[in-house]
Amino acid sequence: MSIHDLSVPIAVPARSWRDRLGSIVPILVLAPSLAASFVYVFVFTGWTLYLSLSDSTLLPSYGFAGLDNYVSLWSNRRWNIAYTNLFLFSGFYIVGSMAVGLLLAILIDQRVRGEAVWRTIFLYPLAVSFIVTGTVWSWLYNPVDGIQALVRGLGWSDFSFALTSDRNHAIYAVIITGVWQSSGFAMALFLAGLRSVDPDLVKAAQIDGASVVRTYRKVILPTIAPIFLAVAVIQIQFAIKTFDLVAALTRGGPGISTTFPAIYVYDLMFQRGEIGEGAAAAVMMLAALAVVLVPYSLWVVWRRRAEAGNG
């Protein structure tokens, strides 16, 4: 029930120019934002989609080239590395940050002292940029100055920890840093979920003699299952858009070993003058997001309807 429906009976007696003006004000107010969003979402997307089908190289050009850019994209070894990295990263990053986040949330939920302090510590990485995080971690990974040097200095002289200078393992440096940055976020969402579980349910389980572990496994975690899905979907989104973290941490290297789709787009568009193929890669990123988000949004809407129907 909206207010606007009500305006008709009030306005009927004398529908003056003022009333009529009044009813278009909301639309006028919304119009600039709508226009901007429309251009941003549809025109810009359509534009890039067209560029991806064009023969653009150093400058945008609008000659039609069909799917040439996509063919050349998918046959490019570097793109192959980029999406393989994305899959690898997404898997470890999501599982890792959810596992750490859930553990921290459960620990904090045990009525610990100084809850606010713990939470503040685990969440602060989220306030600083991926650029800051990536820069600082690149120092820690640096074999000459960072963690390896520290441990060797303590006497373990053949200790080796040089992820970022090893092309086969640099991706794990990105994963570890990503998990470090965002497990606090998973913790915050899980903690909110744990707090929303009906206490009577938990009490009932305890009266039945269920252990703490069993209570979590059989009663609490199943009721917050939708939060697992929400966290996973948000993390996949982060993963697909990953750019800053890699730019600051490894710059895609050593060599091209930590190239990600977003890095690839940037590189082709602005470093190599392959705008058409860069646009094709950007469209693939959008497609990947749609594959994740469209089913999820439909599921959320469906669940809300189902809940509304039951209630």
Added chain:
Amino acid sequence: MAERAAAIDLEAAAASRRHFWSRFAIYGLLTVFAAVYLIPLFVVVFNSFREQAEIARDGLISLPRTFRLEAWAQAWSTYCIAGTCQGMQRNFLNSLWMTIPATIISTLLGAVNGYVLSKWRFKGSEVLFTLMLLGVFMPGQIALMPWAFVLGKLGLTNSTYGLILVHVVQGISFTTLFCRNYYVGIPDDLIKAARIDGAGFWRIFWKIIMPLSPPILIVTVIWQFTGIWNEYLFGVVFTSGQAQPITAALVALTASGTTARSYDVMSAAVLIGALPPLLIYLFGGKYFVRGLTQGAIK
């Protein structure tokens, strides 16, 4: 009788021992994780006050023996990035002059849009809202070339105004979402009563909606400020050199390590870039977390 009491005592002692060990495990684990989270921060803070010679001798990860502020002064005003020796101050101010207007404009637009979309719905307004929401999910990469063209046409390439425009347009969908979902919770009867009393669109907005808005406006401002301050992609693509925001300048600074890396100055520079959002987080943590969870679940 006495035997039974002794048995109960034993059981109680066992239970309290179990309790002690489980508490010990909980705090132990939390402490280990807290150390992992805090050590990188301590490393940067310490190094920004240590002498470079000391860092080179004792290593990057070490307790400080010296305390000096010179690295901060250098990072702020004299350190050379890609040939220009003016430190980070220009870039810090760029970020500030970009983030503050973009935050204010996008938040105000979000508030007004949210007000229309929750209290002045019209035919099709729900559909329009859904379309606006798509902007939340769009990857920045898909808009890069179009933006480059539009900014070029407007004469806003390499300028803070251009970045403000980009961030406002990109931010509207977030701010509208936040405000609309909050305003839906304000009872419609309140608005009805005001309308019957003859209050119009703007009067209701200023006299009823705005006084009820501080919680959501704080959440939105914090979300926008930290998001825009920390943004890198648009900054590095649309600006260069002295016009860059601080995130882009930090990458340029740490990449331009010509000879020995001066960790002292770079640490201070990193902290200069991290301080504004960190301070906001420390003082407005509650609202920061609320923004995160709302932005996530909705």
